[in-house]
Amino acid sequence: MSARAARRRWTRAAWRRLALVLLWLGHGAWVLVGPDAGRSWTRTADTLALPAQGAARQWEGWRARRRDDGRSLQDLQVENTRLASDLAALRLRDAQEAPRLAEAEEAVRVLGLRKLMPLQLSAARVVFSTRPAAFGGLILDQGRDHGLVEDQGVLAPEGIVGRIWSVGPTQAKVLPADAPNASVAVMLIRSRATGVLQGLGGSRAHIRYVSNQEVVQPGEAVLTSGLDRVFPRGLLVGHVVRVERGELELELTVQLAAPLDRVSTVLLLPPQPPLEAQQPFVQPEQPKPVGRKKGTP
Amino acid sequence: MRPPTPTTLRQHLLCAGGLVLVVLTAPFPSLQAVVHSALVLTLAPQPGAPLTGALWALAAGWTLELTLRLPPHLGGTAWADLTLVLIAGWTASRWPLDGPKDWLTRLGALTVLHVLLLHWMVRLAAGPHPWGWSWLWTLLSLPLWAWAAWRLLHPAAPTGRR
Numbered sequence: 001m002s003a004r005a006a007r008r009r010w011t012r013a014a015w016r017r018l019a020l021v022l023l024w025l026g027h028g029a030w031v032l033v034g035p036d037a038g039r040s041w042t043r044t045a046d047t048l049a050l051p052a053q054g055a056a057r058q059w060e061g062w063r064a065r066r067r068d069d070g071r072s073l074q075d076l077q078v079e080n081t082r083l084a085s086d087l088a089a090l091r092l093r094d095a096q097e098a099p100r101l102a103e104a105e106e107a108v109r110v111l112g113l114r115k116l117m118p119l120q121l122s123a124a125r126v127v128f129s130t131r132p133a134a135f136g137g138l139i140l141d142q143g144r145d146h147g148l149v150e151d152q153g154v155l156a157p158e159g160i161v162g163r164i165w166s167v168g169p170t171q172a173k174v175l176p177a178d179a180p181n182a183s184v185a186v187m188l189i190r191s192r193a194t195g196v197l198q199g200l201g202g203s204r205a206h207i208r209y210v211s212n213q214e215v216v217q218p219g220e221a222v223l224t225s226g227l228d229r230v231f232p233r234g235l236l237v238g239h240v241v242r243v244e245r246g247e248l249e250l251e252l253t254v255q256l257a258a259p260l261d262r263v264s265t266v267l268l269l270p271p272q273p274p275l276e277a278q279q280p281f282v283q284p285e286q287p288k289p290v291g292r293k294k295g296t297p
Numbered sequence: 298m299r300p301p302t303p304t305t306l307r308q309h310l311l312c313a314g315g316l317v318l319v320v321l322t323a324p325f326p327s328l329q330a331v332v333h334s335a336l337v338l339t340l341a342p343q344p345g346a347p348l349t350g351a352l353w354a355l356a357a358g359w360t361l362e363l364t365l366r367l368p369p370h371l372g373g374t375a376w377a378d379l380t381l382v383l384i385a386g387w388t389a390s391r392w393p394l395d396g397p398k399d400w401l402t403r404l405g406a407l408t409v410l411h412v413l414l415l416h417w418m419v420r421l422a423a424g425p426h427p428w429g430w431s432w433l434w435t436l437l438s439l440p441l442w443a444w445a446a447w448r449l450l451h452p453a454a455p456t457g458r459r
Contacts, residue, residue, distance in 0.1 A: 019348055024376075027372055027379060031370075
């Protein structure tokens, strides 16, 4: 045991040899490092720091990407909020413009009808509707000051609306064609059978005084006959939706063509209009061919 | 007949004197190179005490570079001196001297090796450099400083003359 310990113990000669080796190696290392030891150490430190620098670069890139993603997400959220507010504003403006647009469209259609009809028509605006009430009607923004009188026919581009029931100084009340106390002289477009339209309410009416010998089919158009001297002949009233044969006459139910609940602009026919409102079709005169005189070549 | 080994004190005194001469001959590089070689190859090596000789050789190398040279990186001369003194000590212990002729022959070989090793290690440390003519003066004056060192180290030994 003691011999082993003595063998392990370092002698002075061994220490000297170790010092020599360390001296030689230290000088060799010092020489081999070269004149720019700082640069060598810096290069070594750079090499050793490469993994840490790579990791730091990755970390910084990840943070930058995350920051950019967050910024883009925030931008998208801000843009989304702005677009949502713009959409809401556009919808609000659309809702605000919708009545005016509908009114403008109806005015265009009324204007077109006015141009088609060879009568002196005047336009009026529906300012109020009492149709949901019993015997309700439409209130126009014109009255006696505009020359309106009772029993003037009221038209819409889709068909007849009714007649003026009462006239005030600045307003007039329209009796719609589907009112129970309203009546319009009508005729069927195919059979030319005439009758009287009486209102049933709910944009419906029935035609009376049509013989059960007539052949009428559902869907047949109903026109004004002009016999009541309120509407001229040929204006669309509605279409037959139900046909039942009675003992003496047909029981015809008609769906009025004019949207009485949604009409906002109407045309007023002149009082006592002519029976025929449309221009008679006149064949244009063809120039006669000039005959050759006898004896001429 | 082997010459007697010089005493340690005497050898240390001689090394100290050689080191002082290295410092004093700094204005004369060729002479300094001769003194430096003599110190490293003749005075410093001690067969029984390599560490002491190595320290004297390192002192000679660093003194030479610090007093004379201004290379971009020091240490090449000291490393070469350390290596040479270890080789010289090992050869002295491995093949003890028999006389002045062996001494001269061995010094010639060691001087050539010293010159080559010195320039190589200085080149390693400081890069390419001009050799100059100091090595030639060292080799030419080898008999002179070898004889002087022999006389100083072994004053009682025979000179080889009959």
